[in-house]
Amino acid sequence: MQIRDYVLRRMMVLPILIIGTSIIVFTLTRVGGSPIGIYLSHEMTPEEVAEIEERYGLDDPLPVQYLTWAGGMLTGDWGWSGVAAAPVRQVFPDKLGATMELSVAAAIVAVSLGIGLGTYGGARRDRLPDHFARVFSISGAAMPIFWFGILLLIVFGVGLGWAPIGRSDADLFASIAHPTGLYTVDSILAGNWRAFVDAIWHLVLPAIALGFGTTAIITRMMRSSLVETMSEEYVDAARAKGLPEKLVLRRHARRNALIPTVTVIGLSFGFLLQGTVVVEIIFRWPGLGRWMADAVLRGDQATIMAYVMFTSVLFLLVNLAVDVMYAYLDRRVVLGA
């Protein structure tokens, strides 16, 4: 099958998956009862309640309610967030900016550290660095992020007094413009060096906490695929023609070992996304994750629905992108599977 056909077919399945997800999300929230609770107060008469039901379409049959909600999601009416005391759609961009900044920082940590450590260990198979890389990668999958984050706080925040909690110094950032919503980028754009350092300083610990698990996953994949490529014939051939080991590793082995690693990087994106909920709670980070956690504890249905829809669609898109990239990188992949 041609790659183009494959991509087209995957794109055609995408809307089906998104619709399926939306049905599940809608059904799920309605299992918990009608969302009318947030509009009610004790003094209301049954007539007033009925009026509210009618105004928000809550007396319609469920399929109609679903279509109303799905239409709202598409047109930008995402409902009212009780937690934020504002329309979901209005609060969303700010929170998204904070979460994206954190996730990108964590991804940078994870990808650079993971590929580095995996290469270092894999190239020294069964020696000390390799054992270290393996133990590290196994412990990463088992590490509760909430505990790791708290340990970082105990050691670096309280014990050594190095790192602050929260997103940033509010006064400092009130003084500069926020065209992107990412504090690091905004401070560079504003040319404010102090603000930039402050933004980075606040970002380090949560990014490490969030990126730890992903680092471990990438390390593990990089190590094992490097070990595998190092025993391939073309690597032997490169050695036989007299290439120094360093170049064999860099030009021949590592490049091919990166192919499966790219897939894992994409797949671990979901892992990163869900980690933000916990990391944002621990580090008081004002992003989507903490908003979701608050929404969950206070039954803020509109926020929960918007958040789950948003993350699932993002997750689906990233997975699609990864699969397509993988197909381009490795033409041997059987695309029909």
Add this chain to the structure above:
Amino acid sequence: MAVETASRVSVAPLAGGLRTRLGRFGEISREVLANPTTLVGVILIVAMIAMAAFAPLLIEPNTPDPYQMPRDWGALNEPPGTPGHILGTTQQGGDVLYGVIWGARISLRLSIIVVSVTVLIGLVVGSLAGFLGGKLDEFLMRLVDVFLSIPELIFALAIAAVLGPSFGNIILALAAVFWVKYARIIRGQVISIKQNEYVDAARVIGDSGLRIYMKDVLPNSITPVVVQATLDMGNVVLIGATLSFIGLAEAGLAEWGVLVSQGQAGISAGRWWASTFPGLMVFLWALAFNLVGDGLRDILDPRTEAKR
């Protein structure tokens, strides 16, 4: 645990097959114990399960509900090493050691319930899809795809939120999320095994569909399920503790995630112990099952075996 659940289903028509399978089980356990990292995992698992099983003997149960943290109002925020409170106490005077031990019992219960229920659901859904095929297969697998397109923790979080905050609902939420992988694994196995010649042979000699399923398809599907179930024994506790850390379990529960969450408040005052020990338990629990799960995969999967 998962071995039991999985094989119990197929016991009756399988007496002969079961015996050879048990023989193989002995062989596998010897291999497992030969690998040092897997051995560490096994030892950890045995130790923690023993701790869970003998919890009432190790530390006196709280009355009336042993799963609630006891309160010692005369000993708030005591550091580790205090007589009577080796691991210190929480802000509410709860003994951290009590939480560590009874938390193991809660985690064991949680993981056994969730893993056995999800394996069963996965077995039924996956077998139906794989064996019957057609429209039903198409529908069930699209459903699986949709379930897999929502990140695990976020899905479980949303479900638990809808059901309302309680530990029982965390169990339900995890069950609703974790069955999907089993359905997919089993369907894949069923389809690949269905194409084998011995299944054709069985059909030719007149075996009924059900008999073929019980005798040939099911026993051969068990291997990857056992690996996944072992890994999930750890993952379930990891995600369950995360949900209760977020605040979806009852506040006074002797559960690791709850304890870590409540210990957070004292960190800036230098009281590190209330979060550290229960969190360490979650880590060790997940680590142990991951080590053993990985070890099992290497042994049971012929492809990795050839590679080594």
